[in-house]
Amino acid sequence: MKVLVPVKRVIDYNVKARVKSDQSGVDLANVKMSMNPFCEIAVEEAVRMKEKGVVSEIVAVSIGPIQAQETLRTALAMGADRAILLQTDQDLEPLAVAKALAAVANEEKPDLIVMGKQAIDGDNNATGQMLSTLLGWPQATFASAIEVSGGKVKVTREVDGGLQNLELDLPAVITADLRLNEPRYASLPNIMKAKKKPLDIKEAASLGVDLAPRLKVLKVAEPAKRSGGAKVENAAELVAKLKTEAGIF
Amino acid sequence: MAVLVIADHDNASLKDSTQKTVTAALQISSDVDILVAGQGAKAVADAAAKITGVRKVLLAESDALGQGVAEAVEACVVPLMGGYDAVLIPATSQGKNFSPRIAARLDVAQISEIVEVVDAATFVRPIYAGNAMETVQSADAKKVLTVRATAFKAAADGGSAAVETIGAGDGAAKTRFLDQKLVKSARPDLTAARIVVSGGRAMGSAEEFQRVIEPLADKLGAAVGASRAAVDAGYAPNDYQVGQTGKVVAPELYVAIGISGAIQHLAGMKDSKYIVAINKDADAPIFQVADYGLVSDYKVAVPELMDALTAAGL
Numbered sequence: 001m002k003v004l005v006p007v008k009r010v011i012d013y014n015v016k017a018r019v020k021s022d023q024s025g026v027d028l029a030n031v032k033m034s035m036n037p038f039c040e041i042a043v044e045e046a047v048r049m050k051e052k053g054v055v056s057e058i059v060a061v062s063i064g065p066i067q068a069q070e071t072l073r074t075a076l077a078m079g080a081d082r083a084i085l086l087q088t089d090q091d092l093e094p095l096a097v098a099k100a101l102a103a104v105a106n107e108e109k110p111d112l113i114v115m116g117k118q119a120i121d122g123d124n125n126a127t128g129q130m131l132s133t134l135l136g137w138p139q140a141t142f143a144s145a146i147e148v149s150g151g152k153v154k155v156t157r158e159v160d161g162g163l164q165n166l167e168l169d170l171p172a173v174i175t176a177d178l179r180l181n182e183p184r185y186a187s188l189p190n191i192m193k194a195k196k197k198p199l200d201i202k203e204a205a206s207l208g209v210d211l212a213p214r215l216k217v218l219k220v221a222e223p224a225k226r227s228g229g230a231k232v233e234n235a236a237e238l239v240a241k242l243k244t245e246a247g248i249f
Numbered sequence: 250m251a252v253l254v255i256a257d258h259d260n261a262s263l264k265d266s267t268q269k270t271v272t273a274a275l276q277i278s279s280d281v282d283i284l285v286a287g288q289g290a291k292a293v294a295d296a297a298a299k300i301t302g303v304r305k306v307l308l309a310e311s312d313a314l315g316q317g318v319a320e321a322v323e324a325c326v327v328p329l330m331g332g333y334d335a336v337l338i339p340a341t342s343q344g345k346n347f348s349p350r351i352a353a354r355l356d357v358a359q360i361s362e363i364v365e366v367v368d369a370a371t372f373v374r375p376i377y378a379g380n381a382m383e384t385v386q387s388a389d390a391k392k393v394l395t396v397r398a399t400a401f402k403a404a405a406d407g408g409s410a411a412v413e414t415i416g417a418g419d420g421a422a423k424t425r426f427l428d429q430k431l432v433k434s435a436r437p438d439l440t441a442a443r444i445v446v447s448g449g450r451a452m453g454s455a456e457e458f459q460r461v462i463e464p465l466a467d468k469l470g471a472a473v474g475a476s477r478a479a480v481d482a483g484y485a486p487n488d489y490q491v492g493q494t495g496k497v498v499a500p501e502l503y504v505a506i507g508i509s510g511a512i513q514h515l516a517g518m519k520d521s522k523y524i525v526a527i528n529k530d531a532d533a534p535i536f537q538v539a540d541y542g543l544v545s546d547y548k549v550a551v552p553e554l555m556d557a558l559t560a561a562g563l
C-alpha cells in the first residue's frame with residue numbers, strides 16, 4: 001500500500017508571529033521555520049504503518065518555495081521513502097493546494113492520503129476536506145487512531161463530546177489530530193540517509209491547475225491588546241475583586 | 250442576496266453558536282434561512298424557527314445527516330446553493346468537518362473562522378494562533394464562511410419562521426458510520442458557558458484534575474476546560490482542550506489553574522472578559538493576559554478560593 005503525505009513548511013510553533021509594520025502580512029524574515037506539527041503527526045503515522053508492514057511506500061509532497069525542500073528532508077529523515085516539491089512562490093490558499101494535491105494523487109495513485117488537520121500559519125483547517133471532495137474519496141478528519149485492513153480503513157475521530165468511529169473504503173483522505181501519535185525526532189544517521197533519498201522538484205505551474213488566490217488580503221493587523229498583568233495577594237482579595245470590580249457574582 | 254446558515258445541533262437541541270452565526274449572517278443580508286441537517290431533529294428546526302430575523306427553516310433528515318457524515322452534509326447543501334449567495338457555518342468541530350467540502354464543490358475559497366463582517370465580501374479572521382488579524386476580500390460568486398461564534402452576540406428569539414422539509418440528498422457510499430461514544434455532561438457547554446474553569450499539566454493525574462477542578466466548577470456553575478498537556482496526559486477528555494487547535498472560548502470569566510499560557514492556549518481564551526490565573530511560577534506567561542493573577546501553589550490557593558467563595562455566599 002502506498003501513502004501520500006502532504007507536508008507544509010510553516011513558522012515554528014514556538015515562535016510568536018509578528019505583524020509587519022505596514023500591515024501587509026506577518027514578518028517571516030529570519031524567523032525559524034519548521035514542518036507544520038500536524039504534518040509531522042501525519043508523517044509519523046505513515047512511518048508506523050510502514051513499520052507494521054501495512055504500507056510499502058511513503059511519498060511526502062509539499063507545495064511551496066524552494067526552502068520547502070528542508071521540510072521534505074525532515075519527512076525523509078523520519079522515514080518517508082521519496083519526496084516531491086511542487087515549487088511556487090505564489091501565496092497558496094487551501095483550494096489551490098487541494099487542487100495541486102489532487103493532480104499529484106491522480107499521478108501517484110496512492111491508497112491513502114494522511115495529512116494534517118490544520119496548518120498553524122493560516123489556521124484554515126480546510127485542505128484535507130477539499131482534497132477528499134475533489135478526488136471523490138471518502139474522508140475522516142481529526143483522526144486519533146487509524147487501522148487499515150482488507151481494503152478498508154477504520155478511523156477514530158475526535159468529535160464534540162467524545163470519539164466517533166468511521167469505516168472508509170480505500171483510497172481515502174485522513175487528517176491527523178494531536179492525539180494520533182507522538183512524532184519521533186529524526187536520528188542523525190537517518191538525517192544523513194535522508195540526504196540520499198530521491199527528492200523531485202517540479203514547477204507547480206506544470207500541474208496545469210489554477211493556483212491563483214481567490215481572496216485579496218486587504219490588511220494584516222495586530223490583535224487588540226489585553227491589559228493584563230495585575231496580581232492579587234490571596235483568594236479573599238480575588239473573590240472581592242471578582243465581585244466588586246468584575247461584577248461576576 | 251439570500252444567505253444560508255447551517256445549524257449547529259445534536260439532533261435534540263439547537264446550540265447557541267447557531268444564534269451567533271445568524272447574527273453574522275444578518276450583517277450580510279436580511280434574507281437569512283437556516284438549514285437543520287440531522288435525524289429526528291424536528292425540535293431543533295422548531296427552535297431555529299424562533300430566532301428573530303430568520304426567513305425560513307429547512308429541515309433535511311437522514312441517518313447519515315444525523316451522524317454528521319461530512320459527505321452527506323455536502324450532498325444536502327450543495328444543491329441548495331443555487332438559491333444563496335453565501336453559506337455561514339459555525340466553526341465547531343462538526344462544521345469544520347464538512348464546510349470546506351462545500352467550498353471545494355462550489356469552487357470557491359472557504360474563509361475560516363471569521364470574527365467580523367466588514368461588508369458582504371470582506372471579513373476579518375485570526376491567523377497564526379490569533380497573533381494577527383487578517384482582513385480578506387472575496388471576489389468569488391458565492392461565499393463559504395465558518396464563523397467563530399464567540400465573536401458575535403446571539404440573535405434573540407422572537408421570530409416564527411416556517412419550517413419546510415426538504416430532501417436529504419445522497420448518503421455517503423464510501424464512508425460508513427460505525428459508532429460513537431459520547432459523554433453527556435450536566436455542565437454548561439464549554440463554548441457557551443459564562444464561566445470556564447480550566448486545569449493544566451500541574452494537576453498531575455485525572456483524579457487530581459477531578460478533585461481540584463470539578464468542585465470549583467460546580468461552585469461557580471462553570472464549564473470545565475483543559476490545556477493540551479492535560480488532555481494529552483489523559484487528565485481530561487479531548488473535547489475539553491481550549492486553544493488554537495481545540496475550542497475557542499470567550500466567557501465572562503476564565504480561570505486557568507496550573508496552566509503556563511503557551512501561545513496555543515492563549516489563542517483559545519484570550520478574548521475572555523476577565524481572566525484569573527493561579528500558577529506558582531510568577532513568570533508564567535499566563536499572567537501577562539490575566540486580570541487577576543494569584544502566584545500560589547494551586548493546592549493552597551484552590552481550597553482558599555473555595556472557602557472565600559463560600560464566605561461570599563456562593
Ligand SMILES: Cc1cc2nc3c(=O)[nH]c(=O)nc-3n(C[C@H](O)[C@H](O)[C@H](O)COP(=O)(O)OP(=O)(O)OC[C@H]3O[C@@H](n4cnc5c(N)ncnc54)[C@H](O)[C@@H]3O)c2cc1C
Nearest residue numbers: 449450451476477478492493494495507508509514529547
Ligand atoms: C500543533 C500544536 C497545537 C497545540 N494546540 C494547543 C491547544 O489547542 N491548547 C493548548 O492548551 N495547548 C496546545 N498546544 C500545546 C502548548 O504548546 C503547550 O504545550 C500547552 O498548552 C501546555 O499546557 P500546560 O500549560 O498545562 O502545561 P505546562 O506548560 O507544563 O504548564 C504547567 C504550569 O503549571 C504550573 N504549576 C506546576 N505545579 C503547580 C502547582 N502546584 N500550583 C500552581 N501551578 C503549578 C507551572 O508553573 C506551569 O506554568 C499545542 C501545541 C502544538 C505543537
Ligand SMILES: Nc1ncnc2c1ncn2[C@@H]1O[C@H](COP(=O)(O)O)[C@@H](O)[C@H]1O
Nearest residue numbers: 006007063115116118119124125126127
Ligand atoms: N502548501 C502545502 N503543501 C503541502 N501540504 C499542504 C500545504 N498546505 C496545506 N497542506 C496540508 O493540508 C493540511 C491542512 O492545512 P490547512 O487546510 O491550510 O489548515 C496541512 O497539515 C498539510 O498536510
